Amino acid sequence: MTNTKDARRFWLMKSEPDECSIDDALAAPKSTVPWTGVRNYQARNFMRDEMKIGDGVLFYHSSCPEPGIAGIAEVASATRADPTQFDARSDYFDAKSDPEKPRWLLLDVKALRKTRLLSLAELREDPELADLTVLKRGNRLSITEVNASDWKRILQLLK
Known part of the structure; x- marks a missing residue:
């Protein structure tokens, strides 16, 4: 979606607010949280191959009574192994994942x-956002x- 490899890119990242809300993230040390529990290969590949420190993030609350964009964030680190895949007590445990790989x-x-909260319903009502993947x-x-024009439009709607 962006034509230069070094240009800042934009993402929408979904989190269930009872697991990690925008308030939880803001209350965390340095307002930074590890984005654990991603168990979809395409989403994992975005993190590994496409997302860079400083990229913009729309913090989206999902699987809740009123889903929608609840905050603005940014990518704050490169990727590393998600420890929840090795923790048998975690909902995100993956017995087939190898600590060496x-x-x-x-x-x-x-x-x-x-x-x-910029609700899903409000996003759907805006014709300028018709191509938004979510x-x-x-x-x-x-x-x-999220393409740059959709990012800009969403920021306008949030003002």
Whole structure:
């Protein structure tokens, strides 16, 4: 979506607020949280291959009564092994993942600010956002790219 490899890119990252909300992220040390539990190869590949420190993030609350964008954040680290894949007590345990060659990765996300909730319904109502991946039927990815014009429009709607 971006035509230069070094240009800042933008992402929408979904989190269930009862697991990690924008408030939780802002309350964390340095307002930074590890983005654990990604168990989709395409989302993992975005983190590993595409996302860079400083990229913009729309912090999206999902699987809740009113899903939507709840804050602005940024990518704060490179990827590393997600330790939850090796923890048998974790909901994200993966018995097939090898510590020598981890299957699942995480990166850190730094919350910058909480916003008003920009609901999924409100996103759907804006014709300028018609191509936003999160609005596509059947999309269940926890991480999706947001093009620069959609990022700018969303920031306008949040003012």
